[in-house]
Amino acid sequence: MDVRSRNRRVSMLSVTRKNFPKVERIVQSLTADRLSAARAELEGSGKTTDDGVKELLRSLSLYGYRQPMSRELRLSMRRKIQSLILYRGVPAIWFTLNPNDITNPVKLRLAAYRTRDPAAAEAFLKSLDMAFKRARLAISDPLSSAEFFYREMTLFFEHYVRVGEESVFGRISYHPILNAERFQDIKESIKRLIACFVVVVEIVAVVGFAELIG
Numbered sequence: 001m002d003v004r005s006r007n008r009r010v011s012m013l014s015v016t017r018k019n020f021p022k023v024e025r026i027v028q029s030l031t032a033d034r035l036s037a038a039r040a041e042l043e044g045s046g047k048t049t050d051d052g053v054k055e056l057l058r059s060l061s062l063y064g065y066r067q068p069m070s071r072e073l074r075l076s077m078r079r080k081i082q083s084l085i086l087y088r089g090v091p092a093i094w095f096t097l098n099p100n101d102i103t104n105p106v107k108l109r110l111a112a113y114r115t116r117d118p119a120a121a122e123a124f125l126k127s128l129d130m131a132f133k134r135a136r137l138a139i140s141d142p143l144s145s146a147e148f149f150y151r152e153m154t155l156f157f158e159h160y161v162r163v164g165e166e167s168v169f170g171r172i173s174y175h176p177i178l179n180a181e182r183f184q185d186i187k188e189s190i191k192r193l194i195a196c197f198v199v200v201v202e203i204v205a206v207v208g209f210a211e212l213i214g
Helices: 002-007 020-029 032-045 051-059 071-088 105-114 118-126 131-139 142-161 180-207 209-213
Strands: 010-014 061-064
Touching: 020 051, 032 051, 105 118, 105 131, 105 142
Parallel strands: none
Antiparallel strands: 010 061
16 A cells, blocks of 8 residues: 555656646646645546646646656656766667568558569559458568668668768767668578479469379
């Protein structure tokens, strides 16, 4: 019960920038009598008839006190990180890049255009009116997924990282990449697998499935 009591306390308040002038006017107009009356109403019925207090409650966000990973704790950690960056400079940062290849429109276009002419591909894309159809197209072509991933990663390092130049992350001296060779191996394996699948489909189309398994 003691832990619950401490967690129910409020140590900080926040308000959005656009609401700050309005909140400032309300706070300046409040009196001890108005606050006492509003407190009595809120404790009795959970509501108050004071429009100023109601607007104040809607505009303010409360920070939990001593709660693990509360907004207050995260803001405190963020300020400490920013202070360390200002004091010692930006450290090495680890990014995990995982582009979404299921609903990304670029991936869908790669999958549609790879096996269709432009007019048929555009018509096919316009027919994808439901989410499951788009997902089915995305997962039906693993080669376009590999091409999409390679394209997104290349563009990210060319236009965002920009080693040795000014970038959105500042000036970066170098960047290591893990499993770059492994990614190329996977891409080549996917290409070989699709090539084998195409050959099997062509054989089935020529000799027939029954003769093939017989």
